[in-house]
Amino acid sequence: MTTPLVLGAMMFGTTVDEDTSFALLDRFVERGGEWIDTADCYAFWASADGRGGHSEQVLGRWLAARPGVRVRIATKLGAEPLEPGSWPDRREGLSPRAVQAAFAGSLDRLGLDRVDLLWLHQEDRSVPIEQTVEALAALPADRVGVSNFPAWLTERGRAHALSLGARPFDALQLNGSYLRPRPGTLPPGVVHRFGVLSDEQSDYAAEHGLEVWAYTPLLSGAYDNPAKPIPDVYDHPGNTLRLAALDAVSVETGATRGQVVLAWLVSRGVRPMLGGSKLHQLDAALDAMDLKLTEEQIRRLDAADHFEWASPYAAAPGTPHWARKTSTR
Template sequence: MTETRQSPLVLGAMMFGTTVDEDTSFALLDRFVERGGAWIDTADCYAFWAAGDGRGGASERVLGRWLAARPGVRERVRIATKLGAEPLEPGSWPARREGLGAAAVRHAFAGSLDRLGIDRVDLLWLHQEDRSVPIEETVDALAGLAADRFGVSNHPAWLVERGRAHALRTGARPFDALQLNATYLRPRPGTLPPGVEHRFGVLSDEQADYAAEHGMDVWAYTPLLSGAYDNPAKEIPPVYDHPGNAARLRALDAVAAETGAARGQVVLAWLLSRGLRPMLGGSKPHQLDAALDGVELELSVEQVERLSAADRFAWASPYAER
């Protein structure tokens, strides 16, 4: 029997257990594994804003029940979760959240393991920066946790470097992954796309260069603009409305026509060509299948270059040469 090739797509479980019911969540997870998916991403705070009690944890609980109901599947998947953004009390976010102090990190991680029903995670993320706590304290707290890798989401590059330097000095495992918002279109300078609540949440050239220089993975969240590339009922957010993106959309349309793929599938393939791992947060099986097909799409070197240079300011990502 031919072994299924592992897909580079990450399945985001943000809304599992809240707006995505358990049966649908299980069906998506089963289909993802069936088609070679491995990485599943969640967080202890998912999805407090959609939960009746204002608390996170629903997503991790659904994943825990799915893992328990599928003996042997744990060996086929990799679990990534995040900590640091759960509100201390319902309605208190963002003013009061668990943060990244040593005690909070240990407490949050223990809760995640309990909800997931596992004794170790494959990747643990710091969800967003916490400048009330020295990053060195957070790194020291991570060193004792049952996680194979550590990553950071929504942090500036200088703070990532400070944390990595401390880990290397003390013999701890340094951060080796970044999770940031990235897509084909570029937001106007000084703006944040919908759903990005952190000023360092959108992948910048500096962050991309830093990650490439240090051999770090980069995960791209909301790469499909919540379906706006292909769903006529959804408009592309106004932060992407500028002449450079008009040129990019023309190039995207042309490559989509050449390949016979949907625009969103071309976006996923382009992100992979730049060394970025796209994340899908869809809620329907057909969305998952379309995304899995998209990451299998092979663009030519000429198509990648044309897409990248469409606005005449090509993103000279160091990933393109690695």
């Protein structure tokens, strides 16, 4: 039985050495792992040469050493710096020429002739999305998705693909967790203004049948590691209530906060992505895939930060909405 968890390979070949990377990949497959996510730009900021490609190279060597292994590979393009130190001002972008060249490089490093899912890593408004979509239609990828895109641009690209008779974007990859950042802020590590999963994007995905993948779902360990405080962007009254609900369900299930978060995401049809570097972190996340929250627990987690309640000053039927007295807290 496969797991909905995705193994993120971002730091493989840089801060995560090859032996550890292989051990994580082997454990993931042993425990029913299916999807592995990487990108052509991983991890340029941590590499000695200032360039990406190291993660894909490690995955390519692992795949070559495991003939017959059954996994699905997803990679991303569009964010690799053109020269070391030039990101974000100069990156490969999403022109047809850049897309074709970047994808050819990914296939070469991975040692594959096609991938299961190709992501556009971030939007590029210097290029009409229609041109990008037309270039994608000719590439050997079973599926195409978008990461850190606004919903309107996703829809525009999907509409053009359908007009061509090509397969449209069918997946979204965004930052997503149980706690919500304050409006107008971005969590650490999110550099794209449309990089956080919103209610609109969730609704759009549900309406059109798109998969949603959530990166950094565990806030880099902050839910359970006292040495890693929850980032300030999550400090607001709504999250105080959410943490209380999360703690209560954690006690009831005997699971950690992080495991409850992962189980809650899965209950909403979201694929959580784990980027851990230790086997025990991977095992804990995979264990969470077996955690089944009750409908009542999910309801409490969903509604924890809903402030409205029935007002004692309820208006008579027919009263205009602007004349009604409401109470919030």
